[in-house]
Amino acid sequence: MTVDAPETTFDADEALDARLDPRASPWVRPRWLLLLGLLPFALALPLFLNSVAGGRFWLHLLIIFFVWGIVTQSWNLLLAVSGIYSFGQIALYAVGGWTTGYLATHVGVNPWISIWFAPVAAAIAAVVIGLPTLRLRGVYVVLITLAFLELLRNFLVNSPYEKISGGGYGLLYVPKLDFGSLGEGRKHVMFYYTGLVLFTIATYWIWRVFHSPLGMAFTALRDSEAYAVSRGVNQFRARLFLFVFCAFFTGLAAGLMTHYQGSISPSILGFGVLINLLAMIVIGGWGTFWGPIFGTAFLILLEEKWLRAGELQEYRKLVLGLMLAAIAVLAPRGLFPVIADGVRRLVKGPEREEEEEIAEAAGEAPIT
Amino acid sequence: MSEFIQSAYSGVLYGSVYGLMALGLTVIWGAMRLLNLAHGSLYLVGGYVGWTVVNRLSMPVEAAVPVSIAGAAIAGLLMYGFFLRPLVGRPGWDSATLITTVGVGIALEAGALLVYGPQVKDFPSLISGSFIYEKVLITYQGLLVMAVAAVCLLSVSTYMRMSRRGMAIRAVSQDVDAAKLMGIPIDTTFAIVIALSAGLAGLAGVLLSSTFYLSPTSGFTPMILAVVVTILGGLGSIKGTVVAAYSIGLIESFVNVYAGPSWGLPVLFGTMIVVLTLRPNGLFGVGEVRRL
Numbered sequence: 001m002t003v004d005a006p007e008t009t010f011d012a013d014e015a016l017d018a019r020l021d022p023r024a025s026p027w028v029r030p031r032w033l034l035l036l037g038l039l040p041f042a043l044a045l046p047l048f049l050n051s052v053a054g055g056r057f058w059l060h061l062l063i064i065f066f067v068w069g070i071v072t073q074s075w076n077l078l079l080a081v082s083g084i085y086s087f088g089q090i091a092l093y094a095v096g097g098w099t100t101g102y103l104a105t106h107v108g109v110n111p112w113i114s115i116w117f118a119p120v121a122a123a124i125a126a127v128v129i130g131l132p133t134l135r136l137r138g139v140y141v142v143l144i145t146l147a148f149l150e151l152l153r154n155f156l157v158n159s160p161y162e163k164i165s166g167g168g169y170g171l172l173y174v175p176k177l178d179f180g181s182l183g184e185g186r187k188h189v190m191f192y193y194t195g196l197v198l199f200t201i202a203t204y205w206i207w208r209v210f211h212s213p214l215g216m217a218f219t220a221l222r223d224s225e226a227y228a229v230s231r232g233v234n235q236f237r238a239r240l241f242l243f244v245f246c247a248f249f250t251g252l253a254a255g256l257m258t259h260y261q262g263s264i265s266p267s268i269l270g271f272g273v274l275i276n277l278l279a280m281i282v283i284g285g286w287g288t289f290w291g292p293i294f295g296t297a298f299l300i301l302l303e304e305k306w307l308r309a310g311e312l313q314e315y316r317k318l319v320l321g322l323m324l325a326a327i328a329v330l331a332p333r334g335l336f337p338v339i340a341d342g343v344r345r346l347v348k349g350p351e352r353e354e355e356e357e358i359a360e361a362a363g364e365a366p367i368t
Numbered sequence: 369m370s371e372f373i374q375s376a377y378s379g380v381l382y383g384s385v386y387g388l389m390a391l392g393l394t395v396i397w398g399a400m401r402l403l404n405l406a407h408g409s410l411y412l413v414g415g416y417v418g419w420t421v422v423n424r425l426s427m428p429v430e431a432a433v434p435v436s437i438a439g440a441a442i443a444g445l446l447m448y449g450f451f452l453r454p455l456v457g458r459p460g461w462d463s464a465t466l467i468t469t470v471g472v473g474i475a476l477e478a479g480a481l482l483v484y485g486p487q488v489k490d491f492p493s494l495i496s497g498s499f500i501y502e503k504v505l506i507t508y509q510g511l512l513v514m515a516v517a518a519v520c521l522l523s524v525s526t527y528m529r530m531s532r533r534g535m536a537i538r539a540v541s542q543d544v545d546a547a548k549l550m551g552i553p554i555d556t557t558f559a560i561v562i563a564l565s566a567g568l569a570g571l572a573g574v575l576l577s578s579t580f581y582l583s584p585t586s587g588f589t590p591m592i593l594a595v596v597v598t599i600l601g602g603l604g605s606i607k608g609t610v611v612a613a614y615s616i617g618l619i620e621s622f623v624n625v626y627a628g629p630s631w632g633l634p635v636l637f638g639t640m641i642v643v644l645t646l647r648p649n650g651l652f653g654v655g656e657v658r659r660l
Contacts, residue, residue, distance in 0.1 A: 085466065132645040138462060139403040143599045144644050146592070147637040158630045271588065275474060282467050317478035324471030325451045328464045 019213040028211040030204075046192040050185045059188050063260060065300055066195035070202040070253035072280045072292035074246035077206060080287035081215065082242055083222030085138065088129050088145035089250055090274055091152045096122035096251025097258040097268070098156070098164070101171040104259070106163050111177050115255035122251025123244045130243035134236060153269040170265030177259045191260055198256055202249045203293075209245065210289050218242060272317075276303075279320050283327055285334030294336040370503040375625040376618070381510050383617025384517030388572045389594035390601070390609045391524055392565035398541040398604035399561040401461065405469040406447060408591025409476035410566045414440040414573025415582045416480055419489055429492050433574050440570025441563040447472050448562045453555070481584040493578035513575055520568065525606045537561055541604060596640055600650050608652030 046062075049055030075089045096118035103114035129148050133141055159165035166172060179190045209215050217238050220228035229235055258264045267273075276299065284295020307316050331338050389411065396404050417439035418432035451468040455461060493509040500506070528534040539547040540557050548554055572590070580586060597616055601608030616636060624632040643651070 080463070083463070085463070132641060136644060136648050139466075139603070140599060140644060140648065140650075142403070142466070143595055144641060147596075147640050150592075151634055151637050154630070154634050275470065278467070278470065286463065286467075314482060315478070317474050318482065321471045321473070321475030321478060325468045325475065326471075328467040328471065329451055329454050332458070332460060332464055 019217075020208060022208070025212045030207070042196060043193075046189040050189055056185065056188060059192055061300055061304055063188075063191050063195045064257075064304075065297055066192075066199040067253045067257045067260075068277070068280065068300065069199055069293055069296045071250050072277055072284075072296050073203065073206045074249045075277060076281045076287065076292040077209065077218075078242060078246045080281060081210070081222070082218035082239070084133075084239065084242070085142045086129075086133065086145045086243075087142055087274060088133075088148050089246065090269060090277065091129070091145070091149045092122045092125055092247045093250050093254040094152060094156070094264070094266075094269055095125040096247075096254035097264040098171065099251075100255045101174040101258045101264050102164065104175050105171055105173060111175050111259045115177070115252075115259060118255030118258075119248040119251035122247040122254065126243045126247030127240070130240055134239050134243070149269055149274075153266055156266045156269070165266075168266065170263065170267075171258075172263045172265075174258055174262050174264065176262050195256060195260075198252055202252065205245075206249070207289065214238065214241075275320065279324055281334075282324055283335055285336035286332070288334065288337055290340070291334045291336045294339075295334065298335070371625055373502050374504045375622045377504055377506060377510070378624075379618035379621035380514060380614065381617070382621055383614035384514045385572070385576060385590065386593050386597045386617055387521055387610060387613035388513075388517045388568060388575070389590050390597035390613055391521060391606070392568040392572075393594055393598045394601070394604055394606060394609045395524065395528075395537075395561055395568075396565045397598065399537050400452075400558055402452070402465045403469070403595070403603075404565065405466065405591070405595075406473035406476065407565070407569055407594065408587030409473040409480075410440045410444055410569035410587075411573040411576075411590060412476060412480050412582075412584065412587040413443045413566075414570030415491065415577040415586070416484060416573075417570070418574035418577065419484075419491055419582060422492060429494050433494070433571070436574035437567045437570045440573065441567040443476070444562045444566025444569075445559060447566075448559060452562075453558075456554075456558070477584050477587065484584070486584060489577075489582040491574075491577035491582050494575070507579075509578060513579070516571070516575060520571070521606070521610055524564070524568075528606065533557075533560060593636075596636065600640055600643055602650030602652035605650075605652040608650060612651060 046059055049059045049062075071089065071093060075086075078084050078086050078089065099121035100111070100114040100118040103109040103117055104111045107114075109117075129145065133144050136144060156165055156170070157168045176187075177191065177194065179187050182190065217228065217233045220231070221233060221235050221238065225235065254264075280295040280299045281292050282295070283298060284293065285291020302319075303316060307319075327334065389407065392410075393404060393407055396402050414436040418429075418436040421427050421432040421435050422429055447469075451472060452465065455464050455468070458464065493507070495508040495512055498505055498507040528538055536547070536552045536557050537560070539550065539552055540554060544554065547557075573587075576590070577586075580590075593616070597612045598609060600616065601610070601612030619639065620632045620636055623635045627635070
């Protein structure tokens, strides 16, 4: 059966662009003034940290925060906002990191150039993983993406190409980003700035998608696929776009991390890293914009600062596991919305509270 | 010839192991639509309870079996009571249960690490001894595992079809609301399903620890393979689980023997990706997961 295409066929790519256009979502505006106010602080912070004792460690934590912040934000978009339970995000991270690491180490490409191959490679890998995955639903997606993860780990550990696997140790001598002849402290400051720029770009774009008609389409697909599709959401294209979009930024973060640490190893594909990232999203705020950012900062502090300082490293996983389980039961939306609500209540006083609760209850009622 | 017998023997053995593990997962999925990612940790509970009974209380291994099953079942019920029951009827069941079970799983694993340490523990087998047939070492314990798995698969499927409780579980699997309206106590049914599934994991833990040893991380691989089996067979289908368990066991061991041990898992996962791409609901799954 063939149906003649109507004259008014609209170009799909154009439609996608249009839905990401700032004018398509006039109800949100970035708070330029607030951001502008924060800018000098963000720029001066590393210079200050570099000059105080013990500040270098904080600088290191901030750089790690930028990297994992990008990863958790994109994973949150995929996992929680769109309800695609892909556990392969970290595999895409590894693809990105390995691409740029290999190019810089064995081909001799300047890290500043090779780092841009990381997001591209991750995006291509996302298409490869995405095409079979997008036909599946729910927990089937968990499994197929875990399978890709295991396949990749197997390849990276047992690969017959020693140059790739490094005998199971990964790439150990990746050149770091080249900042000329700066001192060690100054280099950290430059890494911070690089991370800040990438983090800002990624966050801006994720924010854009989050608050665009496209982001609404993702949420609609998650909540009621049949309804979303019947309202004209092309689920295949939307989901493929999302996969590639999230992979792009994850790959970028991986590139930065690889050239910051100067190495990447297959242990990145272990279950521990996956759980850590999941915990950042869940504890921060599943499906909210600020949640993953807050959760990443919180968990990095918890792990690197508090537990390590208190010799409690052994209890890390126990605490993490119980926190995950408890938060899913007690505060399903994560810590950030709970804290934000508390602050709002303090600021706005109790009269508004009731209204908000009614609005919230109406919005949260189960549809079925 | 001996290579073939070796592959067939370990294939059936692996198949039994996977079947035993996957049975619990598929029963839970059927009744509760819950992928229990803490299943591997319940296996651990079974193993460590058994180890404690044998080594700390110096009781015979035979006594460890019922205690382990009970221990794992109690752990499962506690998990249900504290972390799953409050979630019933709330929106976002899928993601919330995925997170809680992962969380409970990690916590149990970490608890085992804190209490028992990271060392690999030896576990005595229920029946010692072995014989050699065509140059292949066949242990009595291995044969026992096969027999127990077959008995469990058969009796659970009979229980589901014949008994009153089993029929209640199947009714809940088909439609929770309708079952509730017919007066089936949902809460009790869920509790029975969890206890049954956790008990099976505990049984697997006590039976398999003598072959695969016991360490805080040893629950992970059996669980992942059990998840593969369950999903490949079609979630919620016991028949599918049986078929998938034995075919995956055989594929894995034949590839291991003929192509080399590093190929087993990649081939397995490759097969799974292909099967799921062609049949998005697994081999015997009903088309409920795909709603369009």
